[in-house]
Amino acid sequence: MSESADLVVVGAGPAGMAAAATALDGGLRVVLIDSGAAPGGQFWRHPPLSAREAVPTADLHHGLSTYRALCATLSAHEGTGRLTLLLNHHVWTTAREEDGFAVHAMDRGRAPEERAVVLRAPALLVATGAYDRQLPFPGWDLPGVLTAGGLQSLLKGGGVVAGSRVVLGGTGPFLLPVAAALAARGAKVVAVCEAAAPSAWLRHPAALLRNPAKWAEGARYAGTLARHRVPVRTRTAIVGAEGEGRVAVVRTAALDAAGRPLPGTERRIEADTVGVGWGFVPQLDLLLPLGCDLADAGDGTMAAAVDDGQRTTVPGLYTAGETCGVGGAALAVSEGRVAAVSVLTDLSAPARPGTRRPAAERRAVARHRAFARAMAQAHPLPPAWPAWLTDDTPVCRCEEVTAGAVRAARADDAAADHRQVKQLTRAGMGWCQGRMCGPAVHCLVSARDQPYAPTERLIATPVTLGALADSGEPTTDPS
Amino acid sequence: MTAVTAFTVDGEPLPFVPGQTLAAALVASGRVAWRTTRGGQRPRGIFCGIGVCYDCLVTVDGTGGQRACLVQARAGMAVTTGEGDDE
Numbered sequence: 001m002s003e004s005a006d007l008v009v010v011g012a013g014p015a016g017m018a019a020a021a022t023a024l025d026g027g028l029r030v031v032l033i034d035s036g037a038a039p040g041g042q043f044w045r046h047p048p049l050s051a052r053e054a055v056p057t058a059d060l061h062h063g064l065s066t067y068r069a070l071c072a073t074l075s076a077h078e079g080t081g082r083l084t085l086l087l088n089h090h091v092w093t094t095a096r097e098e099d100g101f102a103v104h105a106m107d108r109g110r111a112p113e114e115r116a117v118v119l120r121a122p123a124l125l126v127a128t129g130a131y132d133r134q135l136p137f138p139g140w141d142l143p144g145v146l147t148a149g150g151l152q153s154l155l156k157g158g159g160v161v162a163g164s165r166v167v168l169g170g171t172g173p174f175l176l177p178v179a180a181a182l183a184a185r186g187a188k189v190v191a192v193c194e195a196a197a198p199s200a201w202l203r204h205p206a207a208l209l210r211n212p213a214k215w216a217e218g219a220r221y222a223g224t225l226a227r228h229r230v231p232v233r234t235r236t237a238i239v240g241a242e243g244e245g246r247v248a249v250v251r252t253a254a255l256d257a258a259g260r261p262l263p264g265t266e267r268r269i270e271a272d273t274v275g276v277g278w279g280f281v282p283q284l285d286l287l288l289p290l291g292c293d294l295a296d297a298g299d300g301t302m303a304a305a306v307d308d309g310q311r312t313t314v315p316g317l318y319t320a321g322e323t324c325g326v327g328g329a330a331l332a333v334s335e336g337r338v339a340a341v342s343v344l345t346d347l348s349a350p351a352r353p354g355t356r357r358p359a360a361e362r363r364a365v366a367r368h369r370a371f372a373r374a375m376a377q378a379h380p381l382p383p384a385w386p387a388w389l390t391d392d393t394p395v396c397r398c399e400e401v402t403a404g405a406v407r408a409a410r411a412d413d414a415a416a417d418h419r420q421v422k423q424l425t426r427a428g429m430g431w432c433q434g435r436m437c438g439p440a441v442h443c444l445v446s447a448r449d450q451p452y453a454p455t456e457r458l459i460a461t462p463v464t465l466g467a468l469a470d471s472g473e474p475t476t477d478p479s
Numbered sequence: 480m481t482a483v484t485a486f487t488v489d490g491e492p493l494p495f496v497p498g499q500t501l502a503a504a505l506v507a508s509g510r511v512a513w514r515t516t517r518g519g520q521r522p523r524g525i526f527c528g529i530g531v532c533y534d535c536l537v538t539v540d541g542t543g544g545q546r547a548c549l550v551q552a553r554a555g556m557a558v559t560t561g562e563g564d565d566e
Contacts, residue, residue, distance in 0.1 A: 037498070048498045052498075111539060111550045112540055112550070131531045132527065143512035145526070147532075149527065150528030150529065152528075154503055154525070157503065158502075158504075159503075160499070160506050160507045162525070163511075245512070397532065400518040400521065432533045435532065
């Protein structure tokens with residue numbers, strides 16, 4: 001299948017939904033494409049529409065009124081024929097062409113079957129979000145240890161609680177909604193281990209005071225956690241997991257100012273499930289091969305560099321949401337709207353009432369960005385986190401490369417970045433292509449102030465040669 | 480929540496709620512691991528839950544390398560697990 005439009009939006013999370021809605025309201029023809037079974041992305045992850053009654057998840061969400069309004073707008077434009085919404089479609093690469101972009105995807109609506117789809121448009125908006133940042137610890141590859149986002153996706157997408165006694169750990173405000181959701185669905189959340197100090201937020205009073213909605217959201221989670229008697233332990237980390245075939249015991253420790261476990265503070269907690277997240281890594285897979293510039297996101301990661309209209313350094317290529325630096329759903333919605341107004345302007349679409357008021361959205365973006373920077377500074381990776389690694393701790397889960405092997409690559413072979421470590425040890429060379437271990441390997445070998453930039457991956461998701469051969473895609477566009 | 484239909488995992492029927500992924504149905508049944516790594520024979524199953532880590536690979540109707548967290552369960556699907564899914 002081949003389809004053309006004015007704008008292709010990749011990713012139907014908060015940013016992509018808002019961008020598509022604004023662009024459609026402005027009169028454009030839009031293709032909105034997502035790998036999930038329903039619009040919403042990770043933040044508003046939902047079961048498919050047909051399963052909403054069988055798998056009720058509305059109580060787990062925040063900001064659903066915005067989600068429902070965006071769904072209604074998109075649905076209305078599907079009716080006019082100007083929106084093509086492609087769900088269960090995995091974009092595996094994008095390419096620049098003379099008149100814009102080609103987006104190559106696989107329709108996996110009836111997996112394992114797959115069908116190649118090519119979309120073409122003069123403008124491309126990438127809103128692919130982010131994924132949990134992981135730091136390894138002894139036992140982190142035991143079954144029952146999940147990412148915090150993984151626990152949340154099972155809850156929101158499938159109505160499934162992954163275990164009965166859960167310990168959460170890492171850093172950042174995201175741990176709180178995950179704890180609240182698990183507790184609300186009957187799991188015993190034994191502890192939330194937050195590596196940051198409780199006073200860290202107070203260093204940025206201005207950013208907090210300008211975002212009262214975030215206070216309200218935080219207070220709601222705090223209330224839920226208090227009601228379920230979930231202890232939140234600050235300056236504490238999960239430093240080990242033990243068990244035969246599944247995690248049975250979690251080891252936690254208090255951290256010193258550098259993030260080193262303090263001797264004598266270790267606790268052993270019985271648990272069958274662990275959720276870990278150290279903030280997020282922007283999902284740049286589709287942006288990097290197009291050659292857009294990156295910028296330091298301020299949280300130890302690189303993100304896409306954009307102007308105040310969400311334009312990347314590649315003409316016709318826009319990005320919004322977590323790809324520009326992790327900042328949450330409200331920011332993503334505002335950035336999506338700003339990006340769509342830029343697309344309308346740049347394509348010289350005739351102005352329609354209500355679609356050209358970017359000033360207020362831009363102010364919202366600035367306010368939310370300031371909050372995100374404050375959060376990043378309040379929730380840094382503890383610099384001394386490698387202190388809890390043992391030499392035999394696996395760092396790369398796919399190729400089973402240990403911390404000892406990574407350290408040897410640095411010490412013996414002078415590997416200076418995660419790419420060289422990959423060549424020397426195979427860390428990052430397996431199925432996930434370094435998406436899980438990349439940030440950790442980066443920390444183990446690179447200078448501390450250097451943000452992590454992922455490796456460029458020409459193919460963002462594995463595809464079969466058979467499906468490509470059957471696509472009938474000509475080598476040049478006949479139009 | 481009542482299960483109304485099933486797919487098979489290594490020949491055994493596994494009930495699921497339509498709309499769930501294969502991984503969600505497996506986890507709901509109490510399973511969090513379903514294959515082993517080819518190097519150290521370490522168990523792997525659900526980890527990232529959003530298609531990024533590839534830990535949850537299964538074979539679906541004879542096709543390997545399928546991420547259980549992304550594939551929507553359908554009645555009658557034949558899922559096989561174990562070694563070799565990461566090759």
